[in-house]
Amino acid sequence: MFFASDNWAGAHPAINERLSKESTRFAAAYGTSDLDRAIEQRFNEIFEKEVAVFFVATGTAANSLSLASIARPGGLTFCHTEAHVIEDECGAPDFFSGMRMVGVEGPAGKMLPENLIERIARYPQDSVHHGRAAAVTMTQATEVGTIYSLDEIDVISKIAKDNGLPLHMDGARFANALVSLGCSPAEMTWKRGVDVLSFGGTKNGCWCAEAIVFFDPQLAKDFAFLRKRTAQLFSKSRFIAAQFEAYLKDDLWIGLASHANTMADRLRTGFGSLNSARLAWQTESNEVFAVLPKASAKAASEQGAKFYDWLEPRDIPEKVGKDEVLIRMVTSFATTQEDVDQFLSICASA
Numbered sequence: 287m288f289f290a291s292d293n294w295a296g297a298h299p300a301i302n303e304r305l306s307k308e309s310t311r312f313a314a315a316y317g318t319s320d321l322d323r324a325i326e327q328r329f330n331e332i333f334e335k336e337v338a339v340f341f342v343a344t345g346t347a348a349n350s351l352s353l354a355s356i357a358r359p360g361g362l363t364f365c366h367t368e369a370h371v372i373e374d375e376c377g378a379p380d381f382f383s384g385m386r387m388v389g390v391e392g393p394a395g396k397m398l399p400e401n402l403i404e405r406i407a408r409y410p411q412d413s414v415h416h417g418r419a420a421a422v423t424m425t426q427a428t429e430v431g432t433i434y435s436l437d438e439i440d441v442i443s444k445i446a447k448d449n450g451l452p453l454h455m456d457g458a459r460f461a462n463a464l465v466s467l468g469c470s471p472a473e474m475t476w477k478r479g480v481d482v483l484s485f486g487g488t489k490n491g492c493w494c495a496e497a498i499v500f501f502d503p504q505l506a507k508d509f510a511f512l513r514k515r516t517a518q519l520f521s522k523s524r525f526i527a528a529q530f531e532a533y534l535k536d537d538l539w540i541g542l543a544s545h546a547n548t549m550a551d552r553l554r555t556g557f558g559s560l561n562s563a564r565l566a567w568q569t570e571s572n573e574v575f576a577v578l579p580k581a582s583a584k585a586a587s588e589q590g591a592k593f594y595d596w597l598e599p600r601d602i603p604e605k606v607g608k609d610e611v612l613i614r615m616v617t618s619f620a621t622t623q624e625d626v627d628q629f630l631s632i633c634a635s636a
């Protein structure tokens with residue numbers, strides 16, 4: 287019963303098989319192999335346009351270097367107050383970009399458009415003392431398991447464009463959001479004005495594969511140097527390419543994310559029918575936040591379930607009682623129905 291994070295899951299057998307096949311041959315290093323090139327092409331197909339793609343090792347690197355690529359001196363990056371980039375990356379985006387993060391409030395993990403407008407307006411372009419607005423970053427799926435609808439992405443994108451700011455998307459859980467919206471990768475990104483994307487593979491069945499996708503290759507013209515200077519150009523980059531080859535082949539990535547989302551749906555439905563537990567808020571991807579009696583959480587833990595206790599957000603619809611606990615559960619390609627059902631049955635009987 288591993289619900290602590292989708293990072294806790296292993297790698298999908300198809301990814302492992304591809305890695306092991308790759309390990310038996312020689313190929314050119316530093317991203318110049320035929321395989322690296324072929325997978326870059328594959329991203330063009332996936333996004334239905336010519337994109338510039340750069341493989342990196344972690345989601346933090348993808349976010350930090352994406353923002354570094356669009357940085358301006360004295361720049362400010364606007365993100366949700368609970369975004370991974372501002373809360374959970376130890377300031378790496380600030381460190382690599384030399385910019386500062388500005389948190390924008392909004393319910394359900396999404397920036398409220400009027401708050402974003404108001405925040406950006408506080409930092410006019412000639413404001414030497416306060417710094418100037420330089421980028422907007424949004425997370426899809428969000429850190430609290432919700433999803434920006436296509437219309438909501440349009441609204442955020444328009445605000446960014448009205449202010450001349452590039453828009454970055456943290457897609458550590460891109461596939462889960464895509465499956466939830468049922469749209470194409472192009473529709474969720476460049477067709478709505480996203481300029482740079484952190485495209486995650488690790489949480490959805492890869493061993494270690496993340497990519498930065500620039501929808502205007504011109505934006506990436508100096509990026510190869512930035513990636514090297516930040517130590518993210520791997521000599522055996524083809525092993526990231528190999529993972530992406532298997533990941534993107536025959537829509538494996540979509541199947542894995544669908545499975546993770548379906549397991550989260552099963553949890554959501556299960557919690558909905560338990561008298562003793564409730565959903566803390568409605569999520570739409572592979573993360574579920576539930577309020578349980580402390581006794582149920584303790585019983586589940588004692589029987590081996592792994593999950594994280596979560597700090598109660600300010601805007602939670604119904605407060606967490608003193609005998610209750612808020613927990614986060616994350617499903618993955620490796621979550622089984624049995625795991626979900628066992629967890630729910632412990633809650634039902636505790």
Ligand SMILES: Cc1ncc(COP(=O)(O)O)c(C=O)c1O
Nearest residue numbers: 344345346347370425429456458
């Ligand atoms: C939304 C989001 N973005 C980025 C990351 C960063 O990924 P990594 O831990 O690989 O640096 C995470 C990881 O949990 C995440 O949840």
